[in-house]
Amino acid sequence: xxxxxxxxxxxxxxxxxxxxxxxxxxxDLKTLDxxxxxxxxxxxxxxxxxxxxKEYGGRSATPMQQAIVSDEMARVNAPPTINGLGxxxxxxxxxxxxxxxxxxxxxxxxxxxxxxWCQLYSEPNAGSDLAGLKTRAEDQGDHFVVxxxxxxxxxxxxxxxxxxxxRTDSKVPKHKGISCILLNMRQPGVEVRPxxxxxxxxxxxxxxxxxxxxxxxxxxxxxxxGWEIAQTTLGFERGGNSLGRVTRYASAFNQLVKATKxxxxxxxxxxxxxAVRAKMGRIYADLEVQRYAALRVLSALQKGDAxxxxxxxxxxxxxxxxxxxxxxxxEILGPEGQLLAPQNExxxxxxxxxxxxxxxxxxxxxxxxxxxxxxxEIQKNVIGERVLGLPKEIRADRxxx
Amino acid sequence: xxxxxxxxxxxxxxxxxxxLDEHCKPAxxxxxxxxxxxxxEGLWKxxxxxxWLGLSLPEVHGGSGLGMxxxxxxxxxxxxxxxxxxxxxxxxxxxxxxxxxxxAQKRRWLPAIAxxxxxxxxxxxxxxxxxxxxxxxxxAERTPQGWALTGDKRYVPxxxxxxxxLIPAVAPEGLTVFLVEPSARGLGLSxxxxxxxxxxWVHVRLxxxxxxxxxxxxxxxxxxxxxxxxxxxxxxxxxAEMLGAARRCLDMSVAYAKVREQFGQPIGSFQAxxxxxxxxxxxxxNSHSATYYAAWALDAAAEDQELAxxxxxxxxxxxxxxxxxxxxxxxxxxxxxxxxxxxxxxxRAKALEPMYGDGDYHRELIVRTIAGS
Numbered sequence: 001x002x003x004x005x006x007x008x009x010x011x012x013x014x015x016x017x018x019x020x021x022x023x024x025x026x027x028d029l030k031t032l033d034x035x036x037x038x039x040x041x042x043x044x045x046x047x048x049x050x051x052x053x054k055e056y057g058g059r060s061a062t063p064m065q066q067a068i069v070s071d072e073m074a075r076v077n078a079p080p081t082i083n084g085l086g087x088x089x090x091x092x093x094x095x096x097x098x099x100x101x102x103x104x105x106x107x108x109x110x111x112x113x114x115x116x117w118c119q120l121y122s123e124p125n126a127g128s129d130l131a132g133l134k135t136r137a138e139d140q141g142d143h144f145v146v147x148x149x150x151x152x153x154x155x156x157x158x159x160x161x162x163x164x165x166x167r168t169d170s171k172v173p174k175h176k177g178i179s180c181i182l183l184n185m186r187q188p189g190v191e192v193r194p195x196x197x198x199x200x201x202x203x204x205x206x207x208x209x210x211x212x213x214x215x216x217x218x219x220x221x222x223x224x225x226g227w228e229i230a231q232t233t234l235g236f237e238r239g240g241n242s243l244g245r246v247t248r249y250a251s252a253f254n255q256l257v258k259a260t261k262x263x264x265x266x267x268x269x270x271x272x273x274x275a276v277r278a279k280m281g282r283i284y285a286d287l288e289v290q291r292y293a294a295l296r297v298l299s300a301l302q303k304g305d306a307x308x309x310x311x312x313x314x315x316x317x318x319x320x321x322x323x324x325x326x327x328x329x330x331e332i333l334g335p336e337g338q339l340l341a342p343q344n345e346x347x348x349x350x351x352x353x354x355x356x357x358x359x360x361x362x363x364x365x366x367x368x369x370x371x372x373x374x375x376x377e378i379q380k381n382v383i384g385e386r387v388l389g390l391p392k393e394i395r396a397d398r399x400x401x
Numbered sequence: 402x403x404x405x406x407x408x409x410x411x412x413x414x415x416x417x418x419x420x421l422d423e424h425c426k427p428a429x430x431x432x433x434x435x436x437x438x439x440x441x442e443g444l445w446k447x448x449x450x451x452x453w454l455g456l457s458l459p460e461v462h463g464g465s466g467l468g469m470x471x472x473x474x475x476x477x478x479x480x481x482x483x484x485x486x487x488x489x490x491x492x493x494x495x496x497x498x499x500x501x502x503x504x505a506q507k508r509r510w511l512p513a514i515a516x517x518x519x520x521x522x523x524x525x526x527x528x529x530x531x532x533x534x535x536x537x538x539x540x541a542e543r544t545p546q547g548w549a550l551t552g553d554k555r556y557v558p559x560x561x562x563x564x565x566x567l568i569p570a571v572a573p574e575g576l577t578v579f580l581v582e583p584s585a586r587g588l589g590l591s592x593x594x595x596x597x598x599x600x601x602w603v604h605v606r607l608x609x610x611x612x613x614x615x616x617x618x619x620x621x622x623x624x625x626x627x628x629x630x631x632x633x634x635x636x637x638x639x640x641a642e643m644l645g646a647a648r649r650c651l652d653m654s655v656a657y658a659k660v661r662e663q664f665g666q667p668i669g670s671f672q673a674x675x676x677x678x679x680x681x682x683x684x685x686x687n688s689h690s691a692t693y694y695a696a697w698a699l700d701a702a703a704e705d706q707e708l709a710x711x712x713x714x715x716x717x718x719x720x721x722x723x724x725x726x727x728x729x730x731x732x733x734x735x736x737x738x739x740x741x742x743x744x745x746x747x748x749r750a751k752a753l754e755p756m757y758g759d760g761d762y763h764r765e766l767i768v769r770t771i772a773g774s
Contacts (some may be wrong), residue, residue: 001410001470002403004698009402064402066480257772271772280713281764284771291689301405317683331681377672383682384675386657391670 003276003295008178010066016072028356032082039082039113049111056095056107061198063301067294070244072250077350085154086110086117090163090384093233097180097221105160117160120150120183120207121230128378130165131174132397137166137181137214141225142326144168144181146189152372154193156205159185164214165226171175172224177386179224179261182218186283189213199364200340235296242294245318245352246399249287249325252362256280256329259346263336270332279328290321309386312379319369320376322352326363404693405686410474418479420451425482427742432483434598438562440486442637446536446644448488449517457492458499462511468700469634473641473692480645480753483745485599487520487559489638494521494567495579497631500617505571506580510565519564524554524605526755528605530757534569534576534628539607541570541577545760548572550579553606556756560603561592568607569616574622633707635698636714637758640692643721643753646746648690650728653743657732668731677727684720708770711763718760721750 023045029035038356042048052058059065073080091110094102109115126133135148146166148159165264169177179368180348189212194202214238221229260271260280271277297307297314307314330337337359342348351362351368370376384390406414424444433439448454449454458464472492479488495514496597498506498521513519526537539552549569560566560583568579583590587610592603619627625761655678668674698706725747729736736743754760 001406001692001695003703004701005402037633054484071575145742184495253771261772262481271768271774273683277768277772278764280772285712285715288708289691289716292690293687295402295694296404296690299402302402303405303439311446313683316679317687340758377676381672382671385678388674388675388678389666390655390658390678393670393672393675394666 003299006064009068012065012140013068014073014086016047016069016322019047019074020072020076020078029079035079035082038079038115042081043112048081049091051137052087052091052107052111053095056091056103057111063298067241067243067298070241071247074244074247074350081113083113083116083155086113086115087120089233090117092120093163093180093220093229095179096232098138099217102182102220115160116155116158118155118162118205118207119151119163120153120164122152123149124151128375131178131396132229133165133167133178135164135166135209137164137168137169137179139168142216142221144216146181146183146209146214148209150207150209151195151204153192153205153207153281154203156185156207157194159192161185162207162313163220165230168223173400175227176224178226178230179223180229181214182220183209183212183214183271187212194311197364198367199353199357199361203353203355241293242297242314242318246294247286248350249290249322250354252329252351253284253287253345255349256283256332259336259344262335262344262346265334269368276332279332283325285326286321286324290318295315309382312374315373316376316379316383319365320368322369324365326366328360329359330363337363404690406470406474410454410471413476414474414478416451417453417475420447420480421478421482421484425484425746427483430483430485430599430745435634439599439601440559440562441553441595445486445520446517449515452492453488453715454495454510455515458495458511458515459634461505462602464499464511467731469696470638470693470700471697472638473481476638476641476650477494477645477692480642480746480749482553483599483649483749484598487522488560489635489642490558490563491520493631493638494523494563494565496634497523497581497618497627500630501578501627502712503615505615505620509713510580513564520558520559520562521560521565521567522626523565523567523635524557524560524569525628525632525635526555526557528553528555528574530555532762534625534632537569537571537576537628539568539570543571544575545610546611547577548611549751550581550607550610553604555604556593556602557605558603558604558756559601560605561601567627568605569624570607572621572700575623576624576628578618578624578627579612580616580618581607581610585612587611595752599745600749600752602623603698632757633710634699635672636710638765639693639753639757640713642690643717643750644685644688646750647681647717647721647724649746650743650750651685654678654681656732661733674731677731680712681724681727684724688717688720691718695733710765711758711766711770714758714765715760715767717755721752724774725750737771 029038046059047069049058050061091107094106123133135144138146162185164181164183165178167177168179189210191208193206195204195206196202251346259270263270339347339358340360342358346357349362351357351365353365385392452465453475455464456467460466498510541548541550566581568581569576587608589606590603658674659667661668691713695709698709728743733743
């Protein structure tokens with residue numbers, strides 16, 4: 001056991017820090033074009049798709065290097081890359097399961113964000129029970145005709161392409177009848193409607209497909225292999241972003257420390273109140289443990305150990321932590337914690353949602369983490385069955401299948 | 402960067418597990434509950450032969466010169482076995498003697514500790530139960546022969562079997578640590594029993610206890626740093642021991658949930674039980690990260706070593722209590738019986754929670770570090 005950074009990682013961090021010190025935009029990026037331009041700059045500097053193989057335009061970097069970049073970006077609050085889903089898991093899905101034609105056609109434009117991608121998985125009646133999805137794709141030989149509705153699609157309004165899970169065979173057990181197809185979002189049969197969340201903004205959309213057309217050449221893997229493909233690519237991203245995520249929590253915590261020194265109650269700063277101190281200590285201990293755990297995951301990734309079902313522990317851990325964190329922070333801040341528009345400098349924090357906001361935004365957003373990408377309950381099922389080896393529950397759909 | 406154990410560390414862990422499974426079974430622990438000493442001389446001597454007692458001592462004094470990570474590995478296994486005996490206080494005291502002792506003090510105590518001929522302990526707490534080295538109330542007054550110590554030390558682990566006690570006391574120059582033998586005149590020992598019958602504490606009363614000048618450990622007046630460092634090591638050692646107890650409870654719960662049937666199915670197939678087990682695993686894994694990060698930070702003298710020790714003790718104390726408690730819930734009625742072994746580990750974790758600084762104490766230290774006041 002040795003947690004010191006290797007000399008080459010220290011050198012890489014220093015070079016990365018210098019680059020971001022020089023190149024990070026000083027103004028907020030407002031338009032999509034501005035964000036695309038920043039993304040392009042990052043891409044040209046080699047900071048996008050770092051884990052992708054060189055032959056597909058990546059850097060074949062180590063997980064440690066990727067983690068360092070994400071950490072340094074968090075340190076200076078650099079605007080994020082766009083096309084996160086495309087780079088994080090759709091591109092890798094194409095690399096692993098795609099045809100040569102698909103790789104040539106799509107990969108480079110994912111990296112450069114010339115084409116923005118979204119994920120078309122969840123449906124109104126297929127959330128945790130994703131395999132129960134109903135969107136149909138009828139096989140017409142050289143193409144499919146797609147009908148159905150998707151929900152919780154991020155980047156929907158700006159997406160050019162989507163990775164779609166759809167039913168191509170309704171006569172076989174539900175997990176076997178699902179296929180994975182790339183869908184052009186820019187066609188009359190696809191309608192995107194923004195979905196307003198409890199935060200007041202719309203990071204997600206509903207997507208309606210009415211006789212939309214998907215090409216045969218855009219089928220990933222074989223017909224009926226979609227569920228299997230989706231399983232291999234869930235949780236691709238967990239690990240590489242872990243250090244950066246903790247750094248964002250820590251920079252928000254610094255704002256909380258400032259707040260407790262400036263806000264006063266009973267004639268003295270909050271930080272002098274024993275009850276407040278106890279809560280601060282509790283959050284920070286919890287936050288540091290997230291950091292140690294991130295280093296542990298990273299060191300395993302660096303050695304080439306696939307996290308497998310263990311990534312469910314990571315996801316469960318940090319999303320549940322986020323809820324505890326912002327609940328305690330809002331208890332400490334009192335009415336100041338309710339603000340949606342900042343009144344003091346310490347009200348503005350990195351909310352972990354990719355959008356700037358206040359403590360209230362972060363608090364509201366923290367309710368999403370334990371639902372998206374497999375709810376906490378689903379993660380606990382995975383941990384119970386695949387890590388602890390507990391028996392599977394007897395489920396009505398399994399009995400029928 | 403490598404968070405995993407080295408092959409030597411893994412070997413130490415495996416051999417400790419194998420040894421304790423064989424020589425420190427639950428029946429062994431139970432057999433010592435009514436023993437006045439509460440520990441086994443035979444077990445202690447075997448631990449010495451395995452090199453455990455000298456693990457972290459310098460090689461010139463019969464030790465192996467290993468670090469806190471290795472100590473934590475052993476402590477975790479000892480916690481897993483609910484081992485009864487003065488291992489942690491002895492090695493903490495030995496570390497203090499090794500760090501601050503004179504050559505004569507080291508020669509006197511360290512080889513004897515490494516061979517299992519001597520046991521030692523540290524009296525961190527005074528009567529007002531404040532873990533801060535600055536809160537020591539026991540007084541040290543100069544006498545023509547050396548010093549006289551007067552005060553009340555509380556909950557001193559295993560003092561009734563110790564051959565030497567590290568007694569912090571306030572001298573006119575400041576906090577000073579003394580090496581005191583239990584036969585000293587004016588020193589009274591009163592054992593107290595807690596709910597973990599395999600952990601022993603002793604109240605130590607000092608009434609004008611005369612000690613010679615050469616019993617001062619380190620520099621007169623400079624004891625706070627020494628004591629603070631030992632408290633941090635104790636906190637990480639206790640975190641490792643609680644982690645071991647928690648992992649034992651988790652393992653027993655998972656094994657039980659696979660075979661215990663109700664409503665015609667193994668209870669582990671019910672989400673109510675499976676989710677509990679998953680939450681317990683999460684707490685155990687986070688506790689592992691916290692404990693070994695802190696152990697490494699102490700070995701590496703990392704910038705955040707003090708913070709990491711406090712984080713580990715505060716976090717693992719809460720986590721182990723939760724995990725061990727939930728293990729009783731997973732087991733149901735049988736987990737509440739005296740015959741079933743779960744309570745050995747449940748009580749061990751609980752017994753360590755208030756020691757070496759409780760969660761509130763360490764969280765306050767954390768806030769002082771991050772808020773700067």
